[in-house]
Amino acid sequence: MSRSRKILVVGPSWVGDMVMAQSLFALLQRGGPNAPATTIDVLAPAWSLPILARMPEVRRGIVMPIGHGEFGLKVRWKLGRELAAEGYDQAIVLPNSLKSALVPFFAGIPLRTGFVGELRYGLLNDARRLDEAALPMTVQRFVALGRPAGSPLPEPFPLPRLTADAANQAGLRERLGLATDRPAVVFMPGAEYGPAKQWPLPHFAALGRELVARGYQVWVSGSAKDKPAAAAICADNPGVIDLAGRTELGDAVDLLALAEAAVTNDSGLMHVAAALDVPLVAIYGSSSPEHTPPLAQKVAIRSLRLDCSPCFQRTCPLGHTRCLTDITPQSVLAALEGLGAGARRIAVPEA
Incomplete structure (x- = not known):
């Protein structure tokens, strides 16, 4: 051998x-x-x-x-x-x-x-x-690069598939006070590259209010850099839980694996959610899903494909960012429903 x-x-x-x-x-x-x-x-x-x-x-x-x-x-x-x-x-x-x-x-x-x-x-x-x-x-x-030079790519090639840590999941639920009796939708509002990849925070907030009204938990995930964005989404939005900066990267992976669905900009956590096979609505503005798409089956892409996009700029060169602002919360909610998430009306237990 x-x-x-x-x-x-x-x-x-x-x-x-x-x-x-x-x-x-x-x-x-x-x-x-x-x-x-x-x-x-x-x-x-x-x-x-x-x-x-x-x-x-x-x-x-x-x-x-x-x-x-x-x-x-x-x-x-x-x-x-x-x-x-x-x-x-x-x-x-x-x-x-x-x-x-x-x-x-x-x-x-x-x-x-x-x-x-x-x-x-x-x-x-x-x-x-x-x-x-x-x-x-x-x-x-x-x-x-894993194939001999000049060889065709295997069809299909394997998709990323991360494995969550079940013991850590249980500990996180307890430490962060996350309910176990209602499904969660995770928001990932960050985009390290710049604001031309970030869906407007008021849109995230409006979507969060609708999901909470239907009985869902909404968790806002991200690093400490995303705390201002998370705070804006959670302001005057009871039931939307701010987890930004409260977890390490491995924790974020394990929490995403517990979610019924996720809504995200084109970001690193988008690829994490896809690799966990979490139903995913991915929102694209200045970037292109043709270059770095989420590699999973349960994905809905929201991209308006305007004449000016993708521009691949950090900030909108035209100053209006219509490629993102014109993607409405209602259209993202419809995308979630198409993935089998967000549509149910869930009875919220009385305190």
Whole structure:
């Protein structure tokens, strides 16, 4: 029997991209009847470890001890020399930066795969030209790096599927005082990229009022950066629960897995919800669902596809953001109902 094949993946720096990378991990493990077993380690930012821990394909996450954007040549050399002892057979480098290819090179990994990116010839010895027209989606580009150069993508390729921590779910419900007798719809109003990807907060608030009136719980999820947005949605909106900044990333994953549905901007948590197979309404403004769609079956996309969108700008260059403001709360509620969520009238227990 051939020995296990060991692969080091240099992971991306964004939540959504890390979730989409699970399609690559699953493909690498799929192999074939005579293929050797595959061990996958992921070199990644510290924040991503809870995500990786919920991917059964990953043996371990290895923390990259340098912040995003830092070069840190000496630190990368030291880490590479430490990882040389692991005896990896291949490295797959998902980011396109020169610095992201340094650790596998310093580790002496014999096969180092990635797209050419920032002139990484030498650092990569399996450097491939990216055909953006043939691979328009980020997940397709990740999966392609797990195939021999020039090979077609598998059809279908595996979708990301995160595994929730049931014990943590129970603890979170108790700590956060979340009811168990009513279904929850989760709102994710954040968008790290900028306001041109954020559905208006009054629209979220109006949708929340309608769902609460029907007997649903509404949880607003996000990081500490999303607290002002969450507070605006929850203001004068009893029954909408502000969880922003009260949970870690792993907690957010586990809470999403409990939800009946989610409503989200194009964000990292959108991809988390999709990977948990939670029915999902995804709202697109300045970005495009053709490039980074939620990878799941139970998805309703809300995008007006105006002549001026997608513009891929952080703020609306025309100043009106109609691509988002004209998506009404009623249309999103209808999308939820089409997914089988939000339509029921649920009796609220008396206090």
